[in-house]
Amino acid sequence: MNIEYQNCYFDFDQRFALKAIDWQISTGEHWVITGGNGSGKSALVATLAGYGDKLSGTVSGKANRVALVSFEVQAELIERERKKDDADITDVIAVGTAVYEILAQGHSNQEIVDQLIAKFELGYLLNRPFRALSTGETRKILLIQALASEPDLLLLDEPFDGLDATTLLMLQQYLLQLSQRISIVMVLNRCDEIPSFVSHLGYMQAGQLMHKVAREDLQGSRELLQLLHLKTSGLSVPATDGTSKSALLKADQPLVRLKNIRIKYDQLTILEDFDWTINPGEHWQLSGPNGSGKTAILSLITGDHPQCYSNDILVFGYQRGNGESIWQIKQFIGYVSTALQWEYRVGTSLRNVIISGFYDSIGLYTKATDGQRKIADQWLVLLGMDDRADQSFNKLSFGDQRLLLIARAMVKHPPLLILDEPCLGLDDINRQLVLALIEKICAAGKSTVLYVNHHAEDAIAGIDQAKKITKHPSNMADV
CATH class of the missing domain: 3.40.50.300 (P-loop containing nucleotide triphosphate hydrolases)
Known part of the structure; x- marks a missing residue:
């Protein structure tokens, strides 16, 4: 698998734009994309799954099967479930889609689903409505759905957010094993969560991929990013309007x-x-x-x-x-x-x-x-x-x-x-x-x-x- 972007511009419903993207992902590489909030990290990774309108530039190569887990994908699924819940206006009792039905959607390998359900001890959730899940449970189910689709390119936007410490460790270990077989691209905000198997780091700023560094330079990049932490000693909380309850x-x-x-x-x-x-x-x-x-x-x-x-x-x-x-x-x-x-x-x-x-x-x-x-x-x-x-x-x-x-x-x-x-x-x-x-x-x-x-x-x-x-x-x- 080899994917290359050359001077690409993307638009996301006129909400956000990516500019002058030059990027290459080769077989065996694993990337982490980082940067500030609103810098375009999630948008860049989402383009690998077909999101965004390419306005100009050249994209060559593609993965056969791509799976994306992100807050945006989660929001789309929750919105679909919300519309089902609104069905009571037509005198239909809305019960929501059960977790096992969510997992059956797409091209999931049921054997892998069963293995991961057992690994993460989620059997108790299978009959529960998807919208009744906690944040962490929702993330786990979407991760399982993505992993069970057997992608050769796995896109994970903040996969560790919302997970308890035990689950986070299990997921990190599973991704380490998976990295021997497929390419993984992740969006991470916490530099200390960059997995050991990651080979490259990309830094986004204002819709542009400003820096690309290899694994051997990651430690220096972490230290550079950590220097950006705010100095908060003089911070003050704005006053309220005098109507405290x-x-x-x-x-x-x-x-x-x-x-x-x-x-x-x-x-x-x-x-x-x-x-x-x-x-x-x-x-x-x-x-x-x-x-x-x-x-x-x-x-x-x-x-x-x-x-x-x-x-x-x-x-x-x-x-x-x-x-x-x-x-x-x-x-x-x-x-x-x-x-x-x-x-x-x-x-x-x-x-x-x-x-x-x-x-x-x-x-x-x-x-x-x-x-x-x-x-x-x-x-x-x-x-x-x-x-x-x-x-x-x-x-x-x-x-x-x-x-x-x-x-x-x-x-x-x-x-x-x-x-x-x-x-x-x-x-x-x-x-x-x-x-x-x-x-x-x-x-x-x-x-x-x-x-x-x-x-x-x-x-x-x-x-x-x-x-x-x-x-x-x-x-x-x-x-």
């Missing part, structure tokens, strides 16, 4: 109290006899393997989980199920997660995305005050996006969207700030920025922080409480 809460009352929580889907129990109390001023890290129920717990707190009314849940003084509205709960919460990012599909401006955090809305449907606009602009300066304030949110890369939604969660300095894997999809520089912001918020004492993270190096010094959950026994058995 903290004064509405009783100081001697817990923000959240979960008691004897049980979450069950058919015969599959996710959580049982789970208790947790979160008091004002505490900062918690919630940890556990993929599928243990972390995201489900967070959605119980935010009121987005359908079983929140069948459990004993007290949030901000409201006993769930006693007639409170979801907006009475959300006014006290700032929240970012992958699920929210999939839901935030409106084409509003970057400024309006941040302002929508004051109103807990997806999109902005209330006229913003001058003060709110000023604060949003301060956040855009902090994120380095002030020159794009009026650009449409849905034209951003996954990582840039993530940054905007983090600012949206933080903008009102909420009594409870819930950050579910906030660094997913962020490059090293923006990851350091976000971690520094979380540290500042913890130290300020205005918000209680609830933080989910799989990476030890992303630990927050100001978070001194930990809640670790394990998989329920029925959540590990084959179904």
Whole structure:
């Protein structure tokens, strides 16, 4: 297999363009493409799978079978499932596509599917609707689908994001074995995750492949990229608009109290006899393997989980199920997660995305005050996006969207700030920025922080409480 790009220009629905791409991938080579958020990393790799319109230039050679795993592919699949869920308007009960049906799509080798399901211990998921999976579980299923298609070119966009430590190690070992037979091209934001089998590194900037280096130069490239980390000692979090909700809460009352929580889907129990109390001023890290129920717990707190009314849940003084509205709960919460990012599909401006955090809305449907606009602009300066304030949110890369939604969660300095894997999809520089912001918020004492993270190096010094959950026994058995 030999693929060569010569002075290629690509367009992606007028949202993004790649310029003057010269690149060659030969048999036996394995590439990592890195660069800042919005630099074109994902777009470049996606062209190998046929995405984007080639405007000019020459592409010679191709792989016989290509498999791509990316956040964009994941979003497309989730959007298709969402449309199925909307079928109730035609009086059809929508149940969603089961995981085993997702795995049967395409050209999957069932023997490989079965082997990987056993290897990653995912048998319990097969009958569950795909949209009911956690972020980590979704990534695993898409990885299995891609691997089982037996590609000779495997494209992996941030394959390790969202995976627990055990799964990450197993995947790295599997890819090492696979690299003996096929070519692998990866997008990675974390330089310390570059696998040992990688032969070449490419660096993207502003839609161009600026640098290409061989394996023997990778260590120097890592050190160069690490020098780009932000100096965050003088960082400050923009003020809010003076409408903090903290004064509405009783100081001697817990923000959240979960008691004897049980979450069950058919015969599959996710959580049982789970208790947790979160008091004002505490900062918690919630940890556990993929599928243990972390995201489900967070959605119980935010009121987005359908079983929140069948459990004993007290949030901000409201006993769930006693007639409170979801907006009475959300006014006290700032929240970012992958699920929210999939839901935030409106084409509003970057400024309006941040302002929508004051109103807990997806999109902005209330006229913003001058003060709110000023604060949003301060956040855009902090994120380095002030020159794009009026650009449409849905034209951003996954990582840039993530940054905007983090600012949206933080903008009102909420009594409870819930950050579910906030660094997913962020490059090293923006990851350091976000971690520094979380540290500042913890130290300020205005918000209680609830933080989910799989990476030890992303630990927050100001978070001194930990809640670790394990998989329920029925959540590990084959179904």
